[in-house]
Amino acid sequence: MEYINNELCLGPLKKPLAPLCANYMRPIYVYDLDFVTQRFQAMAKALKGVRLFYAMKANPNAEVLQRLKTLGSGADVVSLGEIKRALESGFSVQDIVYSGVGKTVHEINEALRLGIYQINVESLPELERIGKLALEAGKKAQVALRLNPDVDIKTHPYIATGLKDNKFGMELSLIPDLKKCLKNYSASIELVGISLHLGSQMLEFTGYQEALQKLKPVFKDLQKEFATLKRFDFGGGLGIFYDRLDLELEESLLQEYAKITLDTLSDLDCELQSEPGRWLLGHCGVLITQVQYIKKTSAKTFVIVDAGMNHLIRPSLYEADHMILPLGKSLENMKADIVGPICESSDFFAKDRSLGSVKEGDFVAVMDSGAYGYSMASVYNLQELPLEICI
Ligand SMILES: Cc1ncc(COP(=O)(O)O)c(C=O)c1O
Structure with a gap:
């Protein structure tokens, strides 16, 4: 994983991820x-x-x-x-x-x-x-x-x-x-x-x-x-x-x-x-998801994305800590809980995480999701399964 020209890239050939979101419809697993x-x-x-x-x-x-x-x-x-x-x-x-x-x-x-x-x-x-x-x-x-x-x-x-x-x-x-x-x-x-x-x-x-x-x-x-x-x-x-x-x-x-x-x-x-x-x-896969809302409460900032625990259950199930990176490099930083749309408080990808400053509509990648990601996904809350793209 590496930023080239401020774009997050994947794999040994450093393939940029942003172009894959041109017609974004729902969360995407990308495998290199x-x-x-x-x-x-x-x-x-x-x-x-x-x-x-x-x-x-x-x-x-x-x-x-x-x-x-x-x-x-x-x-x-x-x-x-x-x-x-x-x-x-x-x-x-x-x-x-x-x-x-x-x-x-x-x-x-x-x-x-x-x-x-x-x-x-x-x-x-x-x-x-x-x-x-x-x-x-x-x-x-x-x-x-x-x-x-x-x-x-x-x-x-x-x-x-x-x-x-x-x-x-x-x-x-x-x-x-x-x-x-x-x-x-x-x-x-x-x-x-x-x-x-x-x-x-x-x-x-x-x-x-x-x-x-x-x-x-x-x-x-x-x-x-x-x-x-x-x-x-x-x-x-x-x-x-x-x-x-x-x-x-x-x-x-x-x-x-x-x-x-x-x-x-x-x-x-x-x-x-x-x-x-x-x-x-x-390491060969990431889950790309789109920021829907930045929600601030008196206790926290929540970055609410469109992928949830139904798409990647490892953080909720095994307390797994995946790195989460914006697709476009940001010089500023914000601290937030990165959470999904599912109606469970266990629906989070990270808590109190320093994340590049993101806004509504931006894309972030949940890194290292190539194993036990899509294979454990469900349609809980009748959310659609993510897409999968091999590059
Ligand atoms: C029987 C068996 N073999 C191999 C594996 C693969 O394990 P890992 O992905 O940790 O290499 C598993 C995973 O649970 C398993 O149940």
Whole structure:
């Protein structure tokens, strides 16, 4: 992000954002596909030899998916809807890893019919359901066991997934039961991997390293009994900075993360897989919104914009602090709450924020909204969904 000739620009090629607002109708998510390419290539280089399955829940925009497919990515999906979108966007069933705690009978039957590359199983009843359905269908499901190592990665509690009180994955104490189930269903289930995903927005790696170390012996033990076990999927979760754009520091965190991963897992006899989402897309998108009113009360100044928590829920849901910048650079400053039109007091993008001086009709960009932005949008208050533009 950078101002050139006082215009806010996005991505490595510094594309100006203001021209996109010429016929502005409602809030717009803008994604820079060159930036996506740059991020994917940086991660693929750091995690050399690892197969990347982009976690498409972060941003399932079809052009984003097509770009990532072209670059060699697979797709990590969590619903039949995501499977369909991935297939429509050019991924093959051999590119798809299917995670999620609540797969329905219909979804599993479809995954089996299609022959999805890997189903990441999140509970014993799910494993039993897959075994039974695959048997009935005369199929052999390719499954990975998602294990929950009970470690803390020090992130927001709503995006932590690797603690024992989270609903995700299976406790290590369940391994004997899982083995029994796998053997009962040996005709219809093939164990191909183990997987983990500890949560999102991870910026330090002590818990992550601990998890890898806990799972290594489990992998080796399982491999002795299940010769088909050949993949270790270490999930996604690498974080980004929202309060600044410091790509160099993020690159060094990526290197640290890659080193821990590759050093710890190098002696396993298996293929490595990862499911990154936020790190690939977060910086590549912004949400552009228009200032409607400047409202002053005895307590505060409110900048009321036309995007709301229904368009970008991260500040309301996770107390996320996105940078907010006017599209046209302003030398003056004002302090304000930047809020949306939704009838909830949690409908804000920032509180007491220093913002370039803006007026009615100006445009501002909520930065770093490329991941978990549009994908979490709703029509609450019957507001229209934002537009999406790829540049
Ligand atoms: C199973 C799984 N894999 C990967 C991811 C991607 O995480 P992130 O966007 O933090 O990389 C998620 C996100 O919640 C997930 O649930």
